[in-house]
Amino acid sequence: xxxxxxxxxxxxxxxxxxxxxxxxxxxxxxxxxxxxxxxxxxxxxxxxxxxxxxxxxxxxxxxxxxxxxxxxxxxxxxxxxxxxxxxxxxxxxxxxxxxxxxxxxxxxxxxxxxxxxxxxxxxxxxxxxxxxxxxxxxxxxxxxxxxxxxxxxxxxxxxxxxxxxxxxxxxxxxxxxxxxxxxxxxxxxxxxxxxxxxxxxxxxxx
Amino acid sequence: xxxxxxxxxxxxxxxxxxxxxxxxxxxxxxxxxxxxxxxxxxxxxxxxxxxxxxxxxxxxxxxxxxxxxxxxxxxxxxxxxxxxxxxxxxxxxxxxxxxxxxxxxxxxxxxxxxxxxxxxxxxxxxxxxxxxxxxxxxxxxxxxxxxxxxxxxxxxxxxxxxxxxxxxxxxxxxxxxxxxxxxxxxxxxxxxxxxxxxxxxxxxxx
DNA sequence: GTTTAATTTAAACAAACGTTTAATTTTGTA
DNA sequence: TACAAAATTAAACGTTTGTTTAAATTAAAC
Numbered sequence: 001x002x003x004x005x006x007x008x009x010x011x012x013x014x015x016x017x018x019x020x021x022x023x024x025x026x027x028x029x030x031x032x033x034x035x036x037x038x039x040x041x042x043x044x045x046x047x048x049x050x051x052x053x054x055x056x057x058x059x060x061x062x063x064x065x066x067x068x069x070x071x072x073x074x075x076x077x078x079x080x081x082x083x084x085x086x087x088x089x090x091x092x093x094x095x096x097x098x099x100x101x102x103x104x105x106x107x108x109x110x111x112x113x114x115x116x117x118x119x120x121x122x123x124x125x126x127x128x129x130x131x132x133x134x135x136x137x138x139x140x141x142x143x144x145x146x147x148x149x150x151x152x153x154x155x156x157x158x159x160x161x162x163x164x165x166x167x168x169x170x171x172x173x174x175x176x177x178x179x180x181x182x183x184x185x186x187x188x189x190x191x192x193x194x195x196x197x198x199x200x201x202x203x204x205x206x
Numbered sequence: 207x208x209x210x211x212x213x214x215x216x217x218x219x220x221x222x223x224x225x226x227x228x229x230x231x232x233x234x235x236x237x238x239x240x241x242x243x244x245x246x247x248x249x250x251x252x253x254x255x256x257x258x259x260x261x262x263x264x265x266x267x268x269x270x271x272x273x274x275x276x277x278x279x280x281x282x283x284x285x286x287x288x289x290x291x292x293x294x295x296x297x298x299x300x301x302x303x304x305x306x307x308x309x310x311x312x313x314x315x316x317x318x319x320x321x322x323x324x325x326x327x328x329x330x331x332x333x334x335x336x337x338x339x340x341x342x343x344x345x346x347x348x349x350x351x352x353x354x355x356x357x358x359x360x361x362x363x364x365x366x367x368x369x370x371x372x373x374x375x376x377x378x379x380x381x382x383x384x385x386x387x388x389x390x391x392x393x394x395x396x397x398x399x400x401x402x403x404x405x406x407x408x409x410x411x412x
Numbered sequence: 413g414t415t416t417a418a419t420t421t422a423a424a425c426a427a428a429c430g431t432t433t434a435a436t437t438t439t440g441t442a
Numbered sequence: 443t444a445c446a447a448a449a450t451t452a453a454a455c456g457t458t459t460g461t462t463t464a465a466a467t468t469a470a471a472c
Contacts, residue, residue, distance in 0.1 A: 006419095021315055024230035028460060038421055043461055104371040105311050109227055123375055150379060151365070151399040154372070158364030159357070165310045166360070169329055173356060193357040197407045204406030212449090234430060244451055249431055 001058060007045050010035045011056050019098035023053060023106055053102070054114055060099040061118055064092055065125050072133050078142040079199050081133070086195045090160060094186050097164055104161070127153060134202070143202040152198065159194050160186075207264060213251050216241045217262050225304035229259060229312055259308070260320055266305040267324055270298060271331050278339050284348040285405050287339070292401045296366060300392050303370055310367070333359060340408070349408045358404065365400050366392075 003011070013035040017026040028049050032039040046052040071084045093100055103119060106112050130152065137143035163170060167182065174185070209217070219241040223232040234255050238245040252258040277290045299306060309325060312318050336358065343349035369376060373388065380391065 022228050022230055022311065024228055025315065027458075029458085038419095039460090040422090040462080041420070044419080049460065105228060108371065108373065109231065111227055111231070120375055120378075123372075124379070127379070147402075148395060148399045150376065151369070151396065154368040155361060155365045155399075155403055158366070158368030159361045160364070161368060162360040162364030163357070165314065166329075167314065169326055170356065172326075173330070173333070189354060190357065193354045193361075196353075196410060197361055197403060200406035200410030201403045204402060204410070233428075235428085244449095245430090246432080246452090247450070250449075255430065 001055070003055075003059065006037065006041070008059075010037060010042065010045065010052070011059055014052055015056055015060070015098050015102070018053065018056075019101045023049075023102065023112075050113060053106070057099070057103070057114070057119065060096060061122060064089075064122065065129060067092075068126065068129060072129065078137040078140065079203075082199055082202065083195045085130075085133075086156060086198060087191055089156060090186065090191045090194065093157060093160055094183075097161075100161065101164075137202070144205055146205075147202055152201070155201070156194055156198060159197070160190065163190055207261070209261075209265065212243065212247070214265075216243060216248065216251065216258070217265055220258055221262055221266070221304050221308070224259065224262075225307045229255075229308065229318075256319060259312070263305070263309070263320070263325065266302060267328065270295075270328065271335060273298075274332065274335060278335065284343045284346065285409075288405055288408065289401045291336075291339075292362060292404060293397055295362060296392065296397045296400065299363060299366055300389075303367075306367065307370075343408070350411055352411075353408055358407070361407070362400055362404060365403070366396065369396055 010031065014026070014031050017031055017034065020026075028042050029039050031052075032042060042049065042052060046055055068085060068088065071088050072081055074081060074084065076084065103116075106114060107116060107119075127150065131149050134143055134147070134149050134152070138145050163186075170185075171182065216237065220232070220237050223237055223240065226232075227236075234248050235245050237258075238248060248255065248258060252261055274291060274294065277294050278287055280287060280290065282290065309322075312320060313322060313325075333356065337355050340349055340353070340355050340358070344351050369392075376391075377388065
């Protein structure tokens with residue numbers, strides 16, 4: 001997939017607007033105007049609005065697994081590697097949060113004709129990686145054997161996204177008033193909270 | 207707010223379709239057809255599509271706090287009350303999951319003119335209730351003093367919703383193939399996982 | 413410099429959108 | 443039965459939707 005500058009410009013504007021207003025809430029004319037191109041360019045380059053979203057998904061599907069794998073094989077204690085993995089994971093989903101929001105909302109939409117196979121394959125790959133790591137830790141006697149491994153992911157990602165989806169509520173509650181402090185909060189408060197939660201869960205007996 | 211049978215019928219169809227296809231992805235004609243009424247009835251009863259959503263929010267905003275309060279004041283250990291609270295909370299959000307999905311996706315939509323004040327007020331009330339309970343537990347020496355109380359909610363709700371939003375993925379992974387087993391999974395696997403996670407977090411030192 | 417291909421444009425397309433209208437039917441009241 | 447109010451209907455309203463067309467412009471190839 002080779003994309004020229006204009007195509008990338010359109011994709012990034014579309015990502016922003018899809019995340020803000022939803023796929024159906026965003027018109028191709030709105031995308032075109034914001035990206036400063038003619039409406040017809042979207043059909044010309046991508047074929048259709050749905051294919052534009054499909055291209056966007058592929059464009060954003062960079063490989064989480066390879067980097068996560070290198071984090072997990074560093075020479076550190078199991079708990080330190082959990083910390084490192086979660087720090088890396090939150091950084092990743094935070095910078096890709098718009099794409100995730102689009103996926104969350106379109107994934108369960110039956111009327112949409114979008115190919116989620118690549119997304120699901122990557123998700124499964126990522127799961128297998130974590131599963132093996134946790135099982136290693138269990139064999140080493142560091143992690144509890146009663147933890148429900150498939151549900152670790154929803155707890156990590158879910159905590160982040162529930163925070164993100166209720167951003168205004170938390171901003172009001174904490175008095176955060178701009179984007180910088182939202183970013184700061186994610187790294188300085190939310191990430192440690194998730195790290196602590198997962199470490200607690202993985203070492204909790206009965 | 208007094209609603210007749212036909213109005214309730216429209217509201218429940220709308221809730222289902224909004225959750226499935228989004229607010230913008232659902233047409234008033236689709237709602238009317240599914241609810242077996244004429245399109246004009248929606249304007250006639252609710253004024254507009256947006257006001258229909260507003261009415262739906264009020265219709266679903268039943269009081270979580272009162273029931274949660276009675277759970278938290280039962281004569282049980284702190285950890286057992288955590289279990290009871292989470293079991294109750296998951297039951298509630300599971301049965302209201304469609305409404306929550308709509309709210310999550312419309313809440314961050316700036317172009318929408320919907321009143322979220324009631325929703326936010328309730329959210330704050332619920333938070334205050336939990337905050338007081340956790341602080342009591344900390345004073346009693348049962349709960350860790352380093353836990354970030356405002357982030358307990360995102361972990362509970364987020365775990366549920368990330369599971370729900372990736373339902374098909376988990377169904378494929380666990381071989382769940384119908385709605386009954388999805389319900390079963392929520393109560394028999396997901397709820398215990400969240401209970402364990404929060405108890406672990408609340409008793410985790412350092 | 414000429415020709416061919418790629419890009420960009422404004423305009424038009426039919427379909428679908430939320431909403432309103434005005435007429436008709438049903439219901440409730442006296 | 444007669445009347446008024448409420449409910450229901452099909453049709454029409456003006457916009458907006460995604461997409462296509464055909465002409466104009468720019469870029470690349472020879």
